[in-house]
Amino acid sequence: xxxxxxxxxxxxxxxxxxxxxxxxxxxxxxxxxxxxxxxxxxxxxxxxxxxxxxxxxxxxxxxxxxxxxxxxxxxxxxxxxxxxxxxxxxxxxxxxxxxxxxxxxxxxxxxxxxxxxxxxxxxxxxxxxxxxxxxxxxxxxxxxxxxxxxxxxxxxxxxxxxxxxxxxxxxxxxxxxxxxxxxxxxxxxxxxxxxxxxxxxxxxxxxxxxxxxxxxxxxxxxxxxxxxxxxxxxxxxxxxxxxxxxxxxxxxxxxxxxxxxxxxxxxxxxxxxxxxxxxxxxxxxxxxxxxxxxxxxxxxxxxxxxxxxxxxxxxxxxxxxxxxxxxxxxxxxxxxxxxxxxxxxxxxxxxxxxxxxxxxxxxxxxxxxxxxxxxxxxxxxxxxxxxxxxxxxxxxxxxxxxxxxxxxxxxxxxxxxxxxxxxxxxxxxxxxx
Numbered sequence: 470x471x472x473x474x475x476x477x478x479x480x481x482x483x484x485x486x487x488x489x490x491x492x493x494x495x496x497x498x499x500x501x502x503x504x505x506x507x508x509x510x511x512x513x514x515x516x517x518x519x520x521x522x523x524x525x526x527x528x529x530x531x532x533x534x535x536x537x538x539x540x541x542x543x544x545x546x547x548x549x550x551x552x553x554x555x556x557x558x559x560x561x562x563x564x565x566x567x568x569x570x571x572x573x574x575x576x577x578x579x580x581x582x583x584x585x586x587x588x589x590x591x592x593x594x595x596x597x598x599x600x601x602x603x604x605x606x607x608x609x610x611x612x613x614x615x616x617x618x619x620x621x622x623x624x625x626x627x628x629x630x631x632x633x634x635x636x637x638x639x640x641x642x643x644x645x646x647x648x649x650x651x652x653x654x655x656x657x658x659x660x661x662x663x664x665x666x667x668x669x670x671x672x673x674x675x676x677x678x679x680x681x682x683x684x685x686x687x688x689x690x691x692x693x694x695x696x697x698x699x700x701x702x703x704x705x706x707x708x709x710x711x712x713x714x715x716x717x718x719x720x721x722x723x724x725x726x727x728x729x730x731x732x733x734x735x736x737x738x739x740x741x742x743x744x745x746x747x748x749x750x751x752x753x754x755x756x757x758x759x760x761x762x763x764x765x766x767x768x769x770x771x772x773x774x775x776x777x778x779x780x781x782x783x784x785x786x787x788x789x790x791x792x793x794x795x796x797x798x799x800x801x802x803x804x805x806x807x808x809x810x811x812x813x814x815x816x817x818x819x820x821x822x823x824x825x826x827x828x829x830x831x832x833x834x835x836x837x838x839x840x841x842x843x844x845x846x847x848x849x850x851x852x853x854x855x856x857x858x859x860x861x862x863x864x865x866x867x868x869x870x871x872x873x874x875x876x877x878x879x880x881x882x883x884x885x886x887x888x889x890x891x892x893x894x895x896x897x898x899x900x901x902x
Contacts, residue, residue: 477623484615491611496604503596504572508555511574511589515553518543518587523580540571540590548586551578557593569594632656636665643672645679693731701728755793757821758786760800765819768808776814783821789889791870799866802859803828803885810883818882829884836878843874 522543553576559568570593577586632654639651651672653665708721765772765779772779789796807817807830815831843864863885867874873888 476626477619480622481619484619488608488611488615492604492608495607496600499600499603503600507572507591507593507596508574511555511572511591512553514541514589515574515576515587518589519578519580522585522587526581526583526585540592542588544586546577546584546586548577548584549579553577558590560590570597629658632658632661632665636661636668640668645672645675697728697732701725701732704728752790752792755789755791755796756786757789757796757800757826758783760797761804761819761821764801764804768804771808772817775808775811777808777811778816780816780818782819785821785823787821787824787826787889789870795866795869799863799887802863803887806859807883824889826887826889827884829879829882831881832883834881837876837883839876842876 518541526545553574556573556575558571558573560571561567562569571590572593574589575586576589577584579585636651636653639653643649643651651665651669653669656662656665704721704725708718708725761781761783765781804817804819807828810832811817811830812832817831818827818829820827820829843860864874866872867887871890875886875888877884877886
């Protein structure tokens with residue numbers, strides 16, 4: 470979840486909670502105030518009626534006592550205690566044909582030595598309607614207030630955070646090997662300006678370190694070529710000298726293997742440097758099927774030596790618009806690794822479907838480390854011919870072409886899957902003969 474969304478979400482949840490609490494509280498508070506005012510009015514009415522009731526009792530005309538308000542009734546009772554009760558009752562209204570809530574005051578008091586009961590009723594319909602109207606207005610005002618605050622906060626936050634999102638987008642598009650200037654915008658917020666300054670300095674230092682490391686790799690690889698060539702030629706001359714003992718021949722053979730390994734390592738480092746420097750820019754239509762069949766034929770002696778079964782299932786031939794040398798490196802390393810890290814009597818499965826290539830092989834009985842498998846010099850094999858750069862070159866080629874490569878361990882098979890992007894320009898169905 471984005472920071473802005475999280476902030477607005479917190480405000481929104483808080484506002485909803487306040488609304489849910491405030492509306493009922495406001496309703497009951499208003500209702501209590503109105504009821505209290507009605508009760509005071511009923512008690513005042515009782516005090517005003519007491520003199521009239523006293524005169525009626527003195528003249529023995531209590532039965533003839535009439536009130537203009539029909540909600541007031543008085544009668545003589547046998548109760549000896551004096552007290553007042555206030556209750557809410559529902560009385561059937563013959564006109565409205567429904568129960569109507571009333572506030573009822575029942576008062577017991579003594580006048581001229583005679584106990585009396587007075588009942589005063591007042592309808593609550595108008596008051597309840599007034600309370601409901603007030604609450605509705607209050608709810609509308611609260612909703613408008615929260616909606617306005619939400620919109621203002623959202624727009625204001627977007628405006629304030631806009632420089633941050635621009636900076637984030639430029640960082641996501643930044644490539645250290647190209648080092649295009651970030652051109653981060655100025656902001657009225659000091660913290661964002663400080664962040665942009667620090668990021669600019671950081672990218673400059675990162676690019677300088679990258680350039681230094683690249684130059685070192687290029688120079689080291691280039692300078693190693695001549696000594697390696699001289700070493701190999703001198704070693705070949707030494708192997709031709711006589712007399713040569715068996716022990717000397719073994720030592721020279723080991724030295725030759727080491728020299729060849731160093732030559733392969735140097736060649737791979739030079740190739741990696743060229744890939745990183747984007748020196749394979751030329752693109753053409755490349756057939757994946759052709760390269761797969763080419764390298765299966767090329768590695769046939771190693772396949773026969775390990776008695777590996779190759780299950781080649783090319784359902785469709787993918788024609789890519791890419792650099793032919795890079796695709797050759799990609800297929801060569803994947804098939805070479807599948808053979809090199811396989812077991813005697815193992816198997817290799819090659820599946821070429823629409824938009825993806827799957828190469829799976831037997832090997833170690835446990836999965837490889839997904840976090841390290843595509844890193845430089847990460848070797849899972851004790852094979853001396855492995856230099857630990859093959860899968861890194863595969864990863865580099867995939868990154869340059871925006872392909873997606875994944876590794877999985879399924880049914881005791883090490884499975885590498887490459888998903889090609891929309892650069893595929895042609896699809897030709899081709900069944901396996």
